[in-house]
Amino acid sequence: MISGYLDGLGMVLQFGTLLAIAGGTLLGIIMGALPGLTSAMAVALLLPVTFGMPPVMGIGMMLGALCGAGASGSIPAILLNIPGTPSSVATTFDGFPMAKKGEAGRALGLSIVASFLGGIASMVILSLLAPPIADFALRFGAAEYFSLSVFGLVIIASVAGKSLLKGLIAGLLGFFVSIIGTDPITGVDRFTFGELSLLTGVNLLPALIGLFAVSQVLKDAFEYDPHQRLKDSGHRIDVARPRFLETLKHWRALLVGILSGSIVGPVPGAGGSIASLVAYDQARRFSRHPEKFGTGHAPGIVSVESANNALLGGALIPTLALGIPGEAATAVLLGGLMIQGVTPGPMLFDDQSGIVHGIFLAYLVANIFMLLIMCLGIKLFIRVLMVPRKQLLSAILVLCFIGVYGVDGDVFNLYLMLGFGILGYFLNRYGFGTAPVILGLILGPIAESNLRRGLQAFEGDWTPFFTRPISLTFLVIAAGLLVLTLWQNYRANRVPVQASKEGANP
Amino acid sequence: MQRDIGKPMFDLLLVIASAAAFAVSTTLPNIEIIGDLSPAFFPKLISALVFVFAVPCLIKDVREWQAADTRNERTISSRGVVQWLLIVALTLGYILIFERLGYIVSTAIFTFSCVIGLLLASGTWHELTSARRVRSLAGAAIFAIVLAVVIFYVFTELFEIPLPA
Numbered sequence: 001m002i003s004g005y006l007d008g009l010g011m012v013l014q015f016g017t018l019l020a021i022a023g024g025t026l027l028g029i030i031m032g033a034l035p036g037l038t039s040a041m042a043v044a045l046l047l048p049v050t051f052g053m054p055p056v057m058g059i060g061m062m063l064g065a066l067c068g069a070g071a072s073g074s075i076p077a078i079l080l081n082i083p084g085t086p087s088s089v090a091t092t093f094d095g096f097p098m099a100k101k102g103e104a105g106r107a108l109g110l111s112i113v114a115s116f117l118g119g120i121a122s123m124v125i126l127s128l129l130a131p132p133i134a135d136f137a138l139r140f141g142a143a144e145y146f147s148l149s150v151f152g153l154v155i156i157a158s159v160a161g162k163s164l165l166k167g168l169i170a171g172l173l174g175f176f177v178s179i180i181g182t183d184p185i186t187g188v189d190r191f192t193f194g195e196l197s198l199l200t201g202v203n204l205l206p207a208l209i210g211l212f213a214v215s216q217v218l219k220d221a222f223e224y225d226p227h228q229r230l231k232d233s234g235h236r237i238d239v240a241r242p243r244f245l246e247t248l249k250h251w252r253a254l255l256v257g258i259l260s261g262s263i264v265g266p267v268p269g270a271g272g273s274i275a276s277l278v279a280y281d282q283a284r285r286f287s288r289h290p291e292k293f294g295t296g297h298a299p300g301i302v303s304v305e306s307a308n309n310a311l312l313g314g315a316l317i318p319t320l321a322l323g324i325p326g327e328a329a330t331a332v333l334l335g336g337l338m339i340q341g342v343t344p345g346p347m348l349f350d351d352q353s354g355i356v357h358g359i360f361l362a363y364l365v366a367n368i369f370m371l372l373i374m375c376l377g378i379k380l381f382i383r384v385l386m387v388p389r390k391q392l393l394s395a396i397l398v399l400c401f402i403g404v405y406g407v408d409g410d411v412f413n414l415y416l417m418l419g420f421g422i423l424g425y426f427l428n429r430y431g432f433g434t435a436p437v438i439l440g441l442i443l444g445p446i447a448e449s450n451l452r453r454g455l456q457a458f459e460g461d462w463t464p465f466f467t468r469p470i471s472l473t474f475l476v477i478a479a480g481l482l483v484l485t486l487w488q489n490y491r492a493n494r495v496p497v498q499a500s501k502e503g504a505n506p
Numbered sequence: 507m508q509r510d511i512g513k514p515m516f517d518l519l520l521v522i523a524s525a526a527a528f529a530v531s532t533t534l535p536n537i538e539i540i541g542d543l544s545p546a547f548f549p550k551l552i553s554a555l556v557f558v559f560a561v562p563c564l565i566k567d568v569r570e571w572q573a574a575d576t577r578n579e580r581t582i583s584s585r586g587v588v589q590w591l592l593i594v595a596l597t598l599g600y601i602l603i604f605e606r607l608g609y610i611v612s613t614a615i616f617t618f619s620c621v622i623g624l625l626l627a628s629g630t631w632h633e634l635t636s637a638r639r640v641r642s643l644a645g646a647a648i649f650a651i652v653l654a655v656v657i658f659y660v661f662t663e664l665f666e667i668p669l670p671a
Contacts, residue, residue, distance in 0.1 A: 048661075166563060169560060176552045183545040185539065185545070186539065188534060188537060191527075217593065218593060218594070221589045221592070221593040222583075222589060224586075224589050224628060226628050393624075394617045394621060395653055397593075397600075398616070399657070402657065402669065406661070406667040411601060411605055414601045415601060418601065421597075422594065426516055452543055455542060456542050
């Protein structure tokens with residue numbers, strides 16, 4: 001392990017890598033601070049930039065973006081009462097009231113330090129938990145990988161969409177897209193319709209950028225209203241002074257936030273908004289002064305912000321150890337890892353331990369950069385909020401073009417990107433979600449190749465998939481989760497029906 | 507509850523698309539390898555599952571649409587639709603001219619069209635005085651040229667990503 005860390009340290013402590021992590025963090029902070037733009041979009045836009053970089057440099061840059069976006073959503077939440085990201089909704093509960101009292105700098109200082117400490121703690125948890133999980137996964141054969149892929153698809157479909165069926169449909173759409181191209185075993189062309197660019201399958205990058213960046217631009221274009229301009233909050237802050245001692249004074253709220261983020265993070269599809277709301281709720285329960293929450297109370301900010309950044313480390317555990325992302329942003333990161341030629345999963349820990357430990361350390365460095373950049377550049381980020389949307393939308397589209405065209409100079413990929421953007425827009429609009437599509441795209445080929453490989457090895461016998469203990473466990477959990485979610489959906493649909501009946505017959 | 511016809515329409519589209527995908531899957535050649543599945547197995551399975559899942563979604567969404575109060579019809583803003591279509595059309599146009607005109611010219615045209623197009627589609631243009639219109643045009647032109655040139659040099663020189671000249 002120590003040699004792994006030494007190798008990793010050698011990769012991270014290079015000028016280019018540090019610069020890349022700082023650049024990624026800066027972009028993430030800007031994207032996170034702009035309401036409507038997400039951390040997944042920040043990573044998607046960075047993918048083309050990281051093509052030519054060594055793995056740890058490229059992945060460090062993407063981690064920096066995730067880390068920065070996780071923390072900077074608090075800026076508009078505190079200053080304008082507008083959450084920059086869904087996970088900073090709960091920051092508005094106490095952040096904005098504190099700013100209204102004239103303590104905007106204090107609120108920002110607390111949120112930055114809580115984010116930093118949450119990130120550092122989750123890095124420690126990640127580095128402790130991911131290797132043993134990966135070690136366990138080394139026992140997996142074709143049957144286990146097939147079952148794990150099914151498990152991953154089911155679990156994210158259960159929680160990512162607004163309904164189980166819609167989540168499953170979205171996952172299956174991604175799976176279907178992944179089978180387009182030449183069948184690797186028989187050489188038969190599937191759904192290529194004579195298009196040469198599709199022979200090798202649908203490229204992951206146009207799908208990622210289309211689903212996460214173009215769809216968001218289309219949503220913003222639909223909702224664009226020049227009369228709804230953000231007004232300057234009037235809070236004059238030049239530098240946000242980090243408040244370490246005050247944050248540590250609220251250690252209980254900090255601990256609750258870190259635990260909430262770390263527990264919710266590995267659950268595929270759960271996302272930051274759940275982690276932060278759980279953290280806020282729990283911090284209030286454990287507080288001696290629950291009545292102060294919502295009035296500009298410091299523990300409210302500390303719990304939410306520490307949960308937001310602790311979430312990322314938690315979400316990285318299944319992403320790196322098993323190849324199953326924890327939420328949308330890590331799904332894009334997983335795509336980025338694969339484009340980098342790094343295949344997440346247990347073999348990564350065995351074959352490329354230096355890269356894995358380099359990723360852990362890059363995440364640590366990203367948190368440090370986040371702290372520094374957020375504290376020093378707070379005035380700039382407040383200015384960024386005032387950038388006109390029409391200019392921003394066109395600039396994002398230009399970056400999307402460069403990213404997709406840069407893969408292999410094929411214009412066909414640009415059409416695919418636009419197609420995925422339109423699909424993603426409607427999937428989001430009608431409650432299907434886009435994260436399951438990416439999961440389907442990534443896990444689909446793993447499921448298909450392992451099922452077919454397994455069947456060849458077992459001479460066409462399906463029973464080992466249901467009798468091998470680990471494989472069976474994944475399938476049973478997946479089936480159990482399906483039944484549980486269906487039951488919850490059924491109950492949720494029954495309650496309004498009953499309520500309306502009772503309302504009709506008082 | 508809001509009444510939105512788009513939801514059941516999208517479900518219907520999924521039902522039709524999955525049925526069509528299943529039909530195309532049946533035309534794939536059936537190559538037998540001992541113990542292996544046919545290359546059509548997964549396309550058939552997935553399209554069948556999407557069909558099976560999309561039908562109940564369609565029924566539920568149609569029922570909800572019928573049950574919802576007609577006074578609460580989700581009014582789709584025509585301005586929003588125009589802005590959405592404008593961005594899609596401009597992006598499509600950008601793809602068409604990207605290689606033909608080269609990166610810098612096509613990007614400058616696209617960016618300028620986006621900014622001015624959104625000004626026109628959102629109705630802001632008509633609220634501007636002629637002096638402000640000239641300023642907006644000049645601002646958009648400068649923004650388009652600077653953005654195109656800066657990004658070109660950053661990506662081609664710094665990140666060594668080849669772009670059509």
